[in-house]
Amino acid sequence: MTLPEIREAVSVALEAIRLNFFRSLLTTIGIAIGTLFVCLMAWLLYGLDTSLNRTIASLGSDMLYADKWDWTGRTRWTEVRSRKDITYWQARAVIEGLRTAEFAVPLVWARGARISAGPITTTDAVVTGTLSLYGKTPSGTTAAGRFFSLAEDRSATPVAVLGYKVAQQLFPKQNPLGKLLHIAGIPFTVIGVVEQQGTIFSSFEDEQIFIPLPMFVRLFGLTKRSFVIAVKAGSEERLELVRHELRGVMRRVRGLAPEAPDDFSINEAQAFREQIAGLRQAVWGTGISMSMLSFVVGIIGIVNIMFVSVAERTYEIGLRKAVGARRRSIALQFLIESALLCLVGASAALAIGNAIALLVRAAIPGTGEFLTPYIPPHHMGIALVVASTAGIIAGWAPAMRAARLHPIVALRHE
Amino acid sequence: MDTPLIVLEKLTKVYSTGAEDVYALRGISLQIRANEFVAIMGPSGSGKSTLLHILGCLDSPTSGRYLFRGRDVSQLNDDELARIRNREIGFVFQAFNLLPRATALKNVELPLIYAGVPAEERRQRARAALEAVGLGDRLSHRPNELSGGQRQRVAIARALVIRPSLILADEPTGNLDTASGQEIMRLFSELWSQGNTIVLVTHEEYIARYAQRIIRLRDGRVESDTPNPEPLSVLVTAEDSHDIAGNS
Numbered sequence: 001m002t003l004p005e006i007r008e009a010v011s012v013a014l015e016a017i018r019l020n021f022f023r024s025l026l027t028t029i030g031i032a033i034g035t036l037f038v039c040l041m042a043w044l045l046y047g048l049d050t051s052l053n054r055t056i057a058s059l060g061s062d063m064l065y066a067d068k069w070d071w072t073g074r075t076r077w078t079e080v081r082s083r084k085d086i087t088y089w090q091a092r093a094v095i096e097g098l099r100t101a102e103f104a105v106p107l108v109w110a111r112g113a114r115i116s117a118g119p120i121t122t123t124d125a126v127v128t129g130t131l132s133l134y135g136k137t138p139s140g141t142t143a144a145g146r147f148f149s150l151a152e153d154r155s156a157t158p159v160a161v162l163g164y165k166v167a168q169q170l171f172p173k174q175n176p177l178g179k180l181l182h183i184a185g186i187p188f189t190v191i192g193v194v195e196q197q198g199t200i201f202s203s204f205e206d207e208q209i210f211i212p213l214p215m216f217v218r219l220f221g222l223t224k225r226s227f228v229i230a231v232k233a234g235s236e237e238r239l240e241l242v243r244h245e246l247r248g249v250m251r252r253v254r255g256l257a258p259e260a261p262d263d264f265s266i267n268e269a270q271a272f273r274e275q276i277a278g279l280r281q282a283v284w285g286t287g288i289s290m291s292m293l294s295f296v297v298g299i300i301g302i303v304n305i306m307f308v309s310v311a312e313r314t315y316e317i318g319l320r321k322a323v324g325a326r327r328r329s330i331a332l333q334f335l336i337e338s339a340l341l342c343l344v345g346a347s348a349a350l351a352i353g354n355a356i357a358l359l360v361r362a363a364i365p366g367t368g369e370f371l372t373p374y375i376p377p378h379h380m381g382i383a384l385v386v387a388s389t390a391g392i393i394a395g396w397a398p399a400m401r402a403a404r405l406h407p408i409v410a411l412r413h414e
Numbered sequence: 415m416d417t418p419l420i421v422l423e424k425l426t427k428v429y430s431t432g433a434e435d436v437y438a439l440r441g442i443s444l445q446i447r448a449n450e451f452v453a454i455m456g457p458s459g460s461g462k463s464t465l466l467h468i469l470g471c472l473d474s475p476t477s478g479r480y481l482f483r484g485r486d487v488s489q490l491n492d493d494e495l496a497r498i499r500n501r502e503i504g505f506v507f508q509a510f511n512l513l514p515r516a517t518a519l520k521n522v523e524l525p526l527i528y529a530g531v532p533a534e535e536r537r538q539r540a541r542a543a544l545e546a547v548g549l550g551d552r553l554s555h556r557p558n559e560l561s562g563g564q565r566q567r568v569a570i571a572r573a574l575v576i577r578p579s580l581i582l583a584d585e586p587t588g589n590l591d592t593a594s595g596q597e598i599m600r601l602f603s604e605l606w607s608q609g610n611t612i613v614l615v616t617h618e619e620y621i622a623r624y625a626q627r628i629i630r631l632r633d634g635r636v637e638s639d640t641p642n643p644e645p646l647s648v649l650v651t652a653e654d655s656h657d658i659a660g661n662s
Contacts, residue, residue, distance in 0.1 A: 004532065324500020
């Protein structure tokens with residue numbers, strides 16, 4: 001196959017599409033719809049994954065959370081509800097008993113407290129009691145100001161570190177650092193704002209107000225509260241080791257008999273991956289099956305129209321063969337035509353898909369946080385390759401028929 | 415020039431049309447030398463078009479041998495035949511057989527595309543071929559903008575552009591009026607006098623008289639094979655020169 005032959009095949013194919021533009025457009029709708037489904041699916045999954053990875057990063061990929069509650073939802077709800085709370089004393093005993101972890105820190109939450117800053121009052125925020133070490137975890141990293149210090153911990157200083165959303169809600173268009181804030185009537189000084197963490201999976205992180213644990217105890221007491229022990233393993237490689245030790249220590253502190261099941265869960269950020277696995281599969285399954293269906297319909301349409309094209313141009317094929325076109329030159333001409341047909345459809349689909357991506361982001365609030373305003377370029381590339389492959393598959397039989405035509409027979413056909 | 419350009423030995427062609435076999439050629443043996451101008455004649459059904467198609471490597475014989483430039487081409491496959499058509503044989507058809515949407519230049523370039531000739535050289539050669547047939551000023555005209563005679567000259571330029579060893583013409587004047595037909599035949603004589611080998615099929619006696627040798631077919635066999643000592647073009651040329659002499 002020589003370069004002039006290939007260029008001729010491309011220009012003939014382009015002319016054929018141009019001459020029958022409307023017919024070509026209609027024919028390629030199946031392929032276009034198939035491409036659209038694949039791309040939108042890829043776009044959604046890409047968004048989900050981006051968001052998921054951000055969640056995991058914010059919770060820390062080397063963090064374990066010993067909790068009464070199970071984050072994955074795999075343990076039965078009734079069983080989880082009957083579990084006893086993890087008390088402050090148990091949390092302390094576990095933290096002191098751990099040897100392999102980098103550090104461990106207790107967390108405890110109070111909801112519904114009345115919080116006010118100047119004229120603004122809310123009960124939506126969550127007050128979190130913890131220790132200064134929490135500032136060294138990804139969820140405690142401050143974007144402005146600082147986390148509270150060990151000294152402020154010990155002395156129960158009334159200082160607060162705000163989650164991103166709380167900061168915006170209580171101090172709109174202001175710098176909250178150094179401002180006063182009342183929690184259940186007690187004044188606190190804002191000393192820091194934590195980096196934005198929230199994703200579609202949880203906005204909870206951004207709705208917290210961190211205060212030193214002794215201060216929390218003074219405000220809300222210790223009864224009827226279950227603690228969470230946040231454990232930093234130090235690296236992802238150490239996760240298994242630390243998880244093993246944490247489980248042992250937890251069982252000992254909780255006084256479980258050897259045959260008794262765990263009455264706590266050891267959670268980690270990866271749990272979110274399992275949580276959205278179902279959603280992911282649903283999106284993927286729907287997208288793939290819809291697009292396969294469209295592709296099959298599309299390919300049948302293209303096969304049909306290519307047979308029509310071969311029949312219409314039988315005389316031209318005869319002439320080209322008479323002056324020396326070989327079988328492969330003729331076949332190439334039709335394969336390129338059907339591949340180009342599909343590429344036209346796929347390109348239209350990509351344009352529409354990108355428009356939909358922009359519209360969705362503009363129309364549905366919150367989607368902008370995780371969905372990209374365009375279909376990921378490598379997915380567009382894959383879509384174009386898939387579409388042109390579909391075109392080649394669809395064009396194969398008609399191209400072979402054209403290539404095998406006898407020149408004399410073809411020339412008589414007019 | 416010892417080996418003839420074309421050697422046919424007991425060539426047959428049988429078409430199977432369902433129940434019965436149709437014998438188009440029943441054993442043709444003949445030789446054609448380089449720079450001959452041969453007319454093949456015969457009534458319809460005599461097998462003259464079939465013979466021309468086999469000579470032009472557009473079709474293969476059922477049995478017998480066809481040596482083209484000393485090489486047996488009777489059993490070659492589709493692509494090998496295409497290569498010979500592409501490099502060696504220029505075809506001129508009764509119906510011109512041009513691409514309707516392509517310009518004269520593009521039509522003439524077509525065989526060179528399949529020969530892999532680069533674009534610039536292709537254009538130059540096609541232009542030269544069109545100039546040689548007197549259409550140097552019609553390069554970018556499409557077939558429907560040309561007269562019948564001009565279309566056939568485009569087809570002849572397309573045959574010439576590959577510098578063929580053999581030019582085959584199937585009733586090249588069949589679709590033309592008498593004046594245009596004579597014009598085309600004069601062009602063929604001129605090409606012959608320049609050293610080309612031409613085989614043409616016709617059923618009109620006055621067309622055949624341009625050739626140097628006339629082969630008549632009947633029922634798939636050679637009925638007669640006679641030289642034409644005074645090809646028409648020579649006479650015309652003589653008359654022309656006589657006129658010029660008379661006028662001066």
